[in-house]
Amino acid sequence: MTDALTNDYQKEQLAAYLLVRRHLRSLNSRDRSALQEAITPYLHFRRTLDRFLGRHLEAVCTAACYQDQRSACCSKDGIITFFADHVINALCSEADPLAALEARLQRANRTGKCVYLTPQGCCWTVRPLVCAMFLCDRSQATAFGESPEVIERWRAFELAAKRFRWPDRPVLFDALERIFIDAGHRSSLMYLHNSPGLLRVKQRAGLPLLSVGP
Ligand code: SF4
Numbered sequence: 001m002t003d004a005l006t007n008d009y010q011k012e013q014l015a016a017y018l019l020v021r022r023h024l025r026s027l028n029s030r031d032r033s034a035l036q037e038a039i040t041p042y043l044h045f046r047r048t049l050d051r052f053l054g055r056h057l058e059a060v061c062t063a064a065c066y067q068d069q070r071s072a073c074c075s076k077d078g079i080i081t082f083f084a085d086h087v088i089n090a091l092c093s094e095a096d097p098l099a100a101l102e103a104r105l106q107r108a109n110r111t112g113k114c115v116y117l118t119p120q121g122c123c124w125t126v127r128p129l130v131c132a133m134f135l136c137d138r139s140q141a142t143a144f145g146e147s148p149e150v151i152e153r154w155r156a157f158e159l160a161a162k163r164f165r166w167p168d169r170p171v172l173f174d175a176l177e178r179i180f181i182d183a184g185h186r187s188s189l190m191y192l193h194n195s196p197g198l199l200r201v202k203q204r205a206g207l208p209l210l211s212v213g214p
C-alpha cells in the first residue's frame, strides 16, 4: 500500500514503473527477447562506461563522498529518469531488486536524498543514464587531470550516450517509448514524445512526430 506522504515525484516514478512492469509481464517470450535484443548495444555501452568509471573515478568518489556517506551525486530528490531508463532497468532486474525499488516509491522519503539511494548505494540495476553520465567538476578535475587521452575517452562516452537518447536521429530511447505507446500506454516520463524541446529536435531531424502530451 502506498504511504499518503509520498511526494509527486515518487507518484510519477511509481506510475511509470508499474506501467512498465505490467506491460513486460504481458509480453510473450518472442516479444520480450526482441526488447532484450534492442537494448543489447546500450548494455554494452553501459558496461564499458562502468569499467571506465571504475578505473578513473572510483577512488576519487570513495574519498570525496562514499567514505563519509555524503553521496553528493545522489543528494537531490527528483533526479530525471527517462521512460526508457525504467524499461531497461526492469528488463535487466530480478524480481527482488524491483520489489525493493517499488517499496521505496511507496513510502515517504524523509532522507532529503534521492529516493533510490539505499545504504548499499543506488537500488537500480542499470542506473538512469543521467546518473551514469554525471561527474562533478571536482571528480573530473581529479580523475582526468591533464590527461588528454582520458578526457578524449570521456568525450567519446558523452557522444555515445547522446546517440542513445538525443533524437536528432532514430535513437533507442525514442524507440522504446514508441513500443509502449503503440501498445496503448502513456507516461509523463516519455520525454521524447512530450517534451517540446525534444519534439523540436525530432522535427528538425525530419523524424516522424507523435506527440502524446505531457
Ligand atoms: S562524481 Fe563527485 S559528487 Fe558524485 S560521488 Fe563522485 S565525487 Fe561525489
Ligand code: SF4
Pocket (backbone or CB within 6 Å): 073, 074, 075, 079, 114, 115, 116, 117, 118, 121, 122, 123, 124, 127, 128, 131
Ligand atoms: S537514481 Fe541512483 S544513481 Fe541516480 S541519484 Fe538516485 S540513487 Fe543516485
